[in-house]
Amino acid sequence: MARSQLPNDLITQIISLTSPQDACRASAVSTSFRSIADSDQVWLKFLPLDRSDLILPQISPMKSLYLHLCDHGVPVSGNQNTIFSLDKKSEKKCFMIGAREMDITWGHDQRYWSWMAEPNSRFDQVARLLHVWWFYITLRTDTKMLSPKTRYAAYLVFRFNDYRKGFHQPMESRVWLESDRHGECSNVILDPPEGEARLTRERGDGWLEIETGEFYNENGDGRLLCFLKKVDSDTKEGLIVEGIQFRPKEA
Numbered sequence: 001m002a003r004s005q006l007p008n009d010l011i012t013q014i015i016s017l018t019s020p021q022d023a024c025r026a027s028a029v030s031t032s033f034r035s036i037a038d039s040d041q042v043w044l045k046f047l048p049l050d051r052s053d054l055i056l057p058q059i060s061p062m063k064s065l066y067l068h069l070c071d072h073g074v075p076v077s078g079n080q081n082t083i084f085s086l087d088k089k090s091e092k093k094c095f096m097i098g099a100r101e102m103d104i105t106w107g108h109d110q111r112y113w114s115w116m117a118e119p120n121s122r123f124d125q126v127a128r129l130l131h132v133w134w135f136y137i138t139l140r141t142d143t144k145m146l147s148p149k150t151r152y153a154a155y156l157v158f159r160f161n162d163y164r165k166g167f168h169q170p171m172e173s174r175v176w177l178e179s180d181r182h183g184e185c186s187n188v189i190l191d192p193p194e195g196e197a198r199l200t201r202e203r204g205d206g207w208l209e210i211e212t213g214e215f216y217n218e219n220g221d222g223r224l225l226c227f228l229k230k231v232d233s234d235t236k237e238g239l240i241v242e243g244i245q246f247r248p249k250e251a
Helices: 008-016 020-028 031-037 042-048 062-071
Strands: 074-076 081-087 093-098 112-118 126-129 134-143 149-164 171-177 183-190 208-217 224-247
Touching: 042 062, 062 081, 093 134, 126 208, 171 208, 183 208
Parallel strands: none
Antiparallel strands: 074 081, 081 093, 093 224, 112 126, 126 224, 134 224, 149 208, 149 224, 171 183, 171 224
């Protein structure tokens, strides 16, 4: 059947059942397809159903709003320290939780940590380490914010001051669900010595990230715990923590 014989409503329904990537491909087929593939009726289907909990900017058309969620994200209503976004590849939900939501040992003692505004941060404040011996960061959150039936990885988002110290050795990292008492521990090195492999990655927004663990979000009704720990007699200085982001685990 020729394109002109297909009702626009039917084409809209067909494209809505595909994916954002397929909708973008359809828009390149012809001018007539583009008007449908780029329509709000199509892109509303790709936006999260529970978006009433999100602080959505006044962006139109809906395709532009979808791309904004992928590229920038938006705050969650009632909690400016949580940023919701979408993963472009998988279309799954992502969340980034700011340092203010973390339990940082000595974090409220100005002798050891300070809180400051950072121009290139998504949050009002980030945590700047002055110096500690006991480095211990814990985060507890619900997995209902994430897509079910999905394997996720947790990424610490951070950077260093010009001077840093004490992060060239492995620190203990763990990410697990409360229902899984046997969550695996791993070791991460935030600032490996010269010549050693670096597992950190530049994000393109002025921050670094490193994977600290992974978990499978079965039904989105679990309680998640994350921690990073390095407790010894070495002084640790110069770290700035923005938050932890949860993204679908890449294959």
